Amino acid sequence: xxxxxxxxxxxLLPGVVWAQADTLSLDKYLNTLRHHHPFFAREALNRVIExxxxxxxxxxxxxxxxxxxxxxxxxRSQVNPxxxxxxxxxxxxxxxxxxxxxxxxRLSVDYDYNYSEQKYGQPIGAFDQYGHVASVSYTxxxxxxxxxxxxxxxxxxQGYSVVLAEVVALERQEGFLEQSGQRYLDWVFVSxxxxxxxxxxxxxxxELERTERKRSSRLVxxxxxxxxxxxxxxxxxxxxxxxxxxxxLQAELATQSGDAGLYQMRPSFDLYALKPLPAMxxxxxxxxxxxxxxxxxxxxxxxLAQQQExxxxxxxxxxxxxxxxxxxxxxxxxxxxxxxNQPQYxxxxxxxxxxGQSSARAQVSQVRMQHKQLRYERRSVLxxxxxxxxxxxxxxxxxxxxxxxxxxxxxVARQKTLEELQRHNRGRSELxxxxxxxxxxxxxxxVYAENAANYQKLxxxxxxxxxxxxxxxx
Numbered sequence: 437x438x439x440x441x442x443x444x445x446x447x448l449l450p451g452v453v454w455a456q457a458d459t460l461s462l463d464k465y466l467n468t469l470r471h472h473h474p475f476f477a478r479e480a481l482n483r484v485i486e487x488x489x490x491x492x493x494x495x496x497x498x499x500x501x502x503x504x505x506x507x508x509x510x511x512r513s514q515v516n517p518x519x520x521x522x523x524x525x526x527x528x529x530x531x532x533x534x535x536x537x538x539x540x541x542r543l544s545v546d547y548d549y550n551y552s553e554q555k556y557g558q559p560i561g562a563f564d565q566y567g568h569v570a571s572v573s574y575t576x577x578x579x580x581x582x583x584x585x586x587x588x589x590x591x592x593x594q595g596y597s598v599v600l601a602e603v604v605a606l607e608r609q610e611g612f613l614e615q616s617g618q619r620y621l622d623w624v625f626v627s628x629x630x631x632x633x634x635x636x637x638x639x640x641x642x643e644l645e646r647t648e649r650k651r652s653s654r655l656v657x658x659x660x661x662x663x664x665x666x667x668x669x670x671x672x673x674x675x676x677x678x679x680x681x682x683x684x685l686q687a688e689l690a691t692q693s694g695d696a697g698l699y700q701m702r703p704s705f706d707l708y709a710l711k712p713l714p715a716m717x718x719x720x721x722x723x724x725x726x727x728x729x730x731x732x733x734x735x736x737x738x739x740l741a742q743q744q745e746x747x748x749x750x751x752x753x754x755x756x757x758x759x760x761x762x763x764x765x766x767x768x769x770x771x772x773x774x775x776x777n778q779p780q781y782x783x784x785x786x787x788x789x790x791x792g793q794s795s796a797r798a799q800v801s802q803v804r805m806q807h808k809q810l811r812y813e814r815r816s817v818l819x820x821x822x823x824x825x826x827x828x829x830x831x832x833x834x835x836x837x838x839x840x841x842x843x844x845x846x847x848v849a850r851q852k853t854l855e856e857l858q859r860h861n862r863g864r865s866e867l868x869x870x871x872x873x874x875x876x877x878x879x880x881x882x883v884y885a886e887n888a889a890n891y892q893k894l895x896x897x898x899x900x901x902x903x904x905x906x907x908x909x910x
Contacts, residue, residue, distance in 0.1 A: 458697070459704030465620050466613050466909045468693045475612055479605040486601040490594035496535055496587065504529040520554040527551070537591075540577040540584035546570070550766075566773035571762025571780075579755040589746040596739035600732060607728045610906040616692060617896045617905070623685040624705045625889035629882060630678045636878045637671035643874075644668050647867060660867045667871045707888045710836055711895055713829060719902065723821055726903050730821075733814040740810065744803040750796045753789035758782070821901065828898050835891045842884035849877035 470476055506527040512519060531546035550567040581587060644664040650656045690698035713719075724730065761781040767773035853873040860870045899905040 458701045460698060460701040461704045462617060462620055463909065465689065465693060466617060466905075468695060469613065469616055470609070470909050472694050473612075473692065476609055479609050482601040482605045483598060486594065486598045490591060490598055493588075493591040493594060496591075497537055499532050499534045501532050502530070522555045523552070525550070525552045535587060537584040537588040540581045540587050542575045544573045544575075546573070546762075564768055565766060566768070566770045567764065567766035568774050568776060569762055569764040570776060571760060571764075573758070573760035575786075576757045576759075577755070578757055580749060580752040581754075582749075582752075585749045586746055589742070592742055593739055593746075596735055596742070599735050600739075603728050603732045603735065606906060607732070610728075610900055610903065613905055613909060614896060614900040616689075618893055619685065619689060619692075620703065621705075621889055621892050621896065623682070623689060624703045624707055624892075625885060626678060626682045626685055627703050628707055628885040628889075630675065630682055632878055632881045632885065633671065633674040633678050636874065637668070637675050639874055640664070640667040640671040640871075643867070643870065655863070656867070663867050663871060667874075705892075707885065707892060708839070710839070710891070713832060713898075716826065716829060719825060719829065720822060722902055723825060724818065727818075727821060728903055729817050730814065733810055733817060737807065737810050737814070740803060740807045744800065744807065747796065747800045747803055751793055751800070753787065756786040758784045758786055825898070825901050828894050828901065832891065832894050832898065835887060835894070838887050839884065839891065842880065842887055846877065846880045846884055849873070849880045853877050 504527075506529075507525070509522075509524040511522050528549045529546060531544060533542060533544040535542050546569075548567075548569040548571075550565075550569075552565045554563060554565075577584075644661070644667070647656060647661050647664040651658065651661050686699060686701075690696060759782070762779075763776040764778045764780060765773055765775045766778075767775075853870070853876075856870045856873040860867060896905070899908065
């Protein structure tokens with residue numbers, strides 16, 4: 437006779453093994469991913485990159501230093517005594533200018549130095565000339581680019597790209613958490629499968645032990661012992677197969693989280709817990725107000741509106757007010773030429789208007805069509821989100837009823853197993869019916885667990901669709 441471990445010890449053995457391992461909740465696992473997985477660090481950099489791109493445009497308001505040195509020399513044959521035979525000229529322009537986004541004006545501060553040496557024939561001879569000019573000029577747009585609309589357009593448009601990058605990054609992060617949460621729930625489901633299979637194995641071994649005792653007392657035929665052994669082997673195969681899946685999922689989750697300690701953990705999750713669902717109208721209101729997918733399109737619409745404002749501004753004529761004032765002086769001697777005692781000023785207008793404006797008008801039309809297209813896309817995305825959300829909510833409600841039926845079926849299967857066991861112990865039925873009844877009970881438990889896992893995955897999808905998953909993971 438084969439000696440086997442008593443049934444009550446086998447029933448307790450899985451629990452003892454589980455008790456030795458630390459537990460890992462779904463929130464803890466997702467929190468570990470959010471703080472340690474490189475995916476989140478990579479996505480967070482998208483906003484930083486776009487912000488640096490925006491800062492690049494800020495350089496347009498920086499002071500720009502300029503310098504233009506110039507030297508020229510020329511000779512002529514003796515033809516006219518009033519035309520220099522040799523002439524050399526040295527000039528230098530240095531200054532700084534700056535653009536102001538607040539009004540689109542441009543300020544320029546300049547200093548010009550000029551020196552010329554000319555040699556004539558007799559009786560004029562040769563002489564030198566020195567000149568200095570210090571000036572300030574300011575250009576202010578009065579129509580096109582009034583208020584600096586066009587100057588800061590690229591900067592303002594990039595600001596929307598910064599917001600878009602953040603919204604898209606958050607949506608991708610939540611999608612990654614949802615996908616990872618689904619794998620965690622797979623681990624929970626396989627853990628429940630393993631628990632059911634181990635209990636089935638313990639019951640099969642108990643049945644084998646009881647059958648072997650009956651066989652030793654010649655109360656049953658040898659075929660009954662073989663049937664019991666076959667049931668044990670089948671249950672062992674199930675346990676081994678599920679253990680492989682369990683370890684594989686554990687390894688996957690440990691690698692994703694970067695935490696080797698997860699190899700010593702087991703999932704801690706109530707697979708059968710049901711959660712209250714809000715009314716559908718309330719869910720739809722939250723979806724329209726908080727959905728990142730809708731917010732992304734709203735940001736794009738605002739960006740296009742800003743772009744359209746800039747393009748329409750280009751249709752206006754160019755009318756600039758130009759003001760300039762300065763001091764100059766010149767003399768044949770360098771020292772006397774630097775007195776800056778000759779004032780000068782200028783006030784004028786610069787008007788320019790291309791006829792037709794074909795290019796600008798085509799661009800305006802294009803932006804308007806893109807804006808219209810985005811409004812249709814917003815309606816389409818909102819309808820698609822609503823359809824998927826209603827689908828998920830309906831499934832959640834229906835699965836609650838299915839899970840109740842699963843519990844009832846398990847209870848019926850349990851009672852049927854007890855009845856078949858009593859009949860077998862009284863010698864009124866074969867062991868085959870007991871084994872079949874236990875298999876049916878195990879199958880009912882597995883169906884219950886599978887439906888519960890589907891319910892939890894749907895709930896995870898629901899929290900992701902309503903943009904709550906990322907907020908819940910701190």
